[in-house]
Amino acid sequence: MRGMEKLAGVLPRGVEVFSLRPDGVVLFVDRGGARELGPREEFLRFIDTGQFAHYLVGDARTSPERPSNATFKLGVVGPRSAFTPHAHGGEHIVLSLGHAACGLYDVERGRVSEVRLFPGAMIRIPSMMPHSFANRGGRPLHILAANTGFGIDHEDYAITADEAERRIGETGRAARSLGTLDRVATDYALLAASLRDIERLQSTRGIGAVSVRERLAARLRRAAYALEGPR
Template sequence: MNGDGGLPAGVEVYSLTADGTALLTSRTGRGDLLDPAELLPFIDSGQHARYLIGDALTSPERPSNATYKLGLMRGHSAFTPHAHGGEHFVLSLGYAACGLYDDERQEAVTVRLTPGVMLRIPALLPHSFINRGDGRLLILAANTGFGIDHEDYAITAEEAERRATAEPPHHSELDYPALAKALRAVGEAPSPGGMTLRERAARAARRLAVRLEGPA
């Protein structure tokens, strides 16, 4: 690894690209931020994340205020629709989409995302993140109060239905049947499709920029 002796001790530089590469540089060296040994499961099988703040055990009982992590998605994949117990910020570093449930209209809507676009998603709002590209997608995700091991980190339709019929009842004022219905609607929404020709041209330009501006 090549270090950067000009950095103060403890300072780290993160180089993240729309192509799905992630390098970490510090005074002591440079390495792959997506080292498999540092990755944790991320909602679905085959998806991963590296925690930057907090960890999988973060919860209201074991707080770190928030979790902040770098997510790694396979090409042309999507997360199972879910709802977080706390509010959620997600920054797309590639070509993605987010399916969201609009409670006022009682229907799912889709927001297409390009590199550098960030969403704020309120607590318990059903959603699903989608990678529209064929390559690896990086996302930065911040959740208030919950690590991925907490039962309320990502409530799926199946889990909401289980809680609705649990004996003894799950102790919550949340309307689990309504939540399950909304999550099903997000999952049944039309696909946002892949990348457009203009987006493919923009991606090619970004790749050139990475070669010209990326770490030496």
């Protein structure tokens, strides 16, 4: 923390620096000083209880009616946890800074694809694609997430299976595509079924483990941070 405090003395006003430590701690510094960011300090609930987000662009109320084009946020995913499967109304891009996994429903093949992510891997997910993001590791996982058009407070930010099933009754009929958020055109029955498939896969296979090689790499990464991090 001492090195971050020294940095505060040279930063121009308005500039912010984040240090994302391998142990899950987030250090923040601006002209006013340095501190550790936590769930009670400038973090919002991130879809599920125990997951948190800090907005860098846009805010939780971003929407087509209140646009900022996109939201960009720092997320903290709890150890050995996964988000409830969902689909976003806009495109979704996630940079993983740890050992993560993403379950994606492939509509064309009619099955769930599992993608293991490593530190520095970035995944881009089209709008309305059912998916779930998980932290395979035993420490908090940092991610950088960008969504086009929607903030967390918007009803179309993260549509879960429960919400999709509720909307089936609203639309009165089903359509053929997941590729649109039009309340009439979106097939909420197909969306709900796809999300349930991801839920069942998570419940039977679990989140996934961190391999021996990944654990060794994580130890080396923490050692590198000790040498390279702020002093």
